[in-house]
Amino acid sequence: MRRKTCTRALSLLCGLALTAALAACSGGAPAGTQAQPQESQQQEAKQELTATVNQVDSDLGYLVLVTEDGYYKLDLNGVDVSGLEPGDDVTATYTGTLSTEDEGEELSAKLTAIRKN
Known part of the structure; x- marks a missing residue:
């Protein structure tokens, strides 16, 4: 029984680590910081x-x-x-x-x- 609990806990930790790694690779900056460059491009003088x-x-x-x-x-x-x-x-x-x-x-x-x- 203890072996199943350890295996589940290890699987959960691996899943969390993978999720954190994917979030870091995707450039998970807050939405407000991503909108600023687009706004400055729209404000560029025509x-x-x-x-x-x-x-x-x-x-x-x-x-x-x-x-x-x-x-x-x-x-x-x-x-x-x-x-x-x-x-x-x-x-x-x-x-x-x-x-x-x-x-x-x-x-x-x-x-x-x-x-x-």
Whole structure:
């Protein structure tokens, strides 16, 4: 009888240890701390750029717009651009920082909306 009790107690302790390990691996931070980064992303300032479409590449996920100041490459960020063609005048709403097409491959400007003018 004592052996069964020890086996059950050991099984219970192993189960509790496994549960604690899984909770630690899942990043079990309180819900309030996880919401803060999302809120700061939503509060990121949206900006607008009036420009002409130079290139749309849905497969690679970017859009190139041209203004008097130069060419700008934006991450499509899941925005539907299927109706846009080179030469269309648009107003693009984006977050992040615009960089010229020549400044590298990393896109920090993310498109949030676009409309034809």
